Amino acid sequence: MSGSAEAHHRHRDVTGGWLRPSVFGAMDGLVSNFALIAGVAGGTANTKVIALGGVAGLAAGALSMAGGEYVSVASQRELAQAEIAVERRELARHPEDELAELAQTFVDKGVAPDLAAEVARQISRDPEHALEVHSRAELGVAPGDLPSPVVAAVSSFLSFGLGALLPLLPYLFGAEHLGWSAGVSGVALFAAGALVSAVTARSWWYSGLRQLLVGVVAAGVTFGVGNLVGMTGL
Template sequence: MSTDVALPSVEKHQHHRDVTGGWLRPAVFGAMDGLVSNFALISGVVGGGAPNAIVVMTGLAGLAAGACAMAAGEYTSVTSQAELMRAEIDIEKAELRRNPEGELAELTALYEARGLDAGTAALVATQLTEQPELAWRVHVREELGVDPDDLPSPYVAAISSFIAFALGAIIPVLPFMLGVTGLVVTGLISMLGLLALGATVARLTARPWWLGAGRQLLLGGIAAAATFGIGSLVGVGLS
């Protein structure tokens, strides 16, 4: 008689995407901002009656200025956020040194609130507190909601936003660089770019592709129409 015992199969967990690396938000925002803002800028210039050469120069200037501004802004904001988090981490470390009993009680109460019974919560909190390098990390994760070993990189954010903005902003300029005049071709290409970017973002965030595509097309169209109208009014006033 066989004595083999069937072992339960090991569940294979799906690997999750990296959502804390600091690149997705600036890249998405950069690409969208580059396409929408430069399409709107070019629409305003064309609406004002500017010749093709001026439109190209304006579009390229908008690309360069916007990409640099995006990179500088992302670097500054992410650096400031990281500095703030490190300051809070230093406060947490100091509290652990100054009042270990109080921090132990705080961690115990937190685990009880998460559903552990009092004895288990106290045991877990005590064992964690006995390891100083682990203790402050646990307190930071539980109290501040951040991973101290995985803070967003300002360099990644700046480079991602710069490249993404430039790629988005070049789309509405390309037809004019190739000699096309008017907004028809640029409008069609920009609308396709808006649809593609919106759909891509929706897929990355597990949303319906048509929802992201339609939303981005609507927002970009409104921005372009508004600046075209303003450019037309200003152009008539200056002529």
């Protein structure tokens, strides 16, 4: 019965997981390195200098993203673990109070008091199960479902590196004009935005154009800055 009830629809993962750092990393790598390359190209026609700037931007950005994600997710995980430990101690020291609290949680969701008390009592038979239910209800997380800082860091590093590599590729293959990098970047920006629409409610063309516009504006501004600096000789 329960299986057939769920057969008519499925939900996508909305909790983030690996998707958020991967998507953010790829988008950031593509936009930031395209903008960086455009800025350097605005100030000099030396393709070796432009390529060097792109390589440095890729390396620095990927490492920065990975380090930032690791520290951020590790801090979030440690905070959640500390609060889960508090909940574990409370379950051990004040089981009756925690039982009443859990029952009240079900009552607040519309369950009849007697039934809520019985459900809470049955859940509390297993201390680990009770801890998971309490943690989800009070903290929004479960002990065995915490994000991995290593996964977040690696996902960010690889995705940023891939995104940052695309606008750099034409110069690595001998391109002498920014137009080649702009073309590759424009296609990649639109494709990346369209791909993201697969996990959102937006149409593929809207997401693609939106991402393309963000990249074009960023590159246009930095190109202008680089051109201004190049003309003034700073």
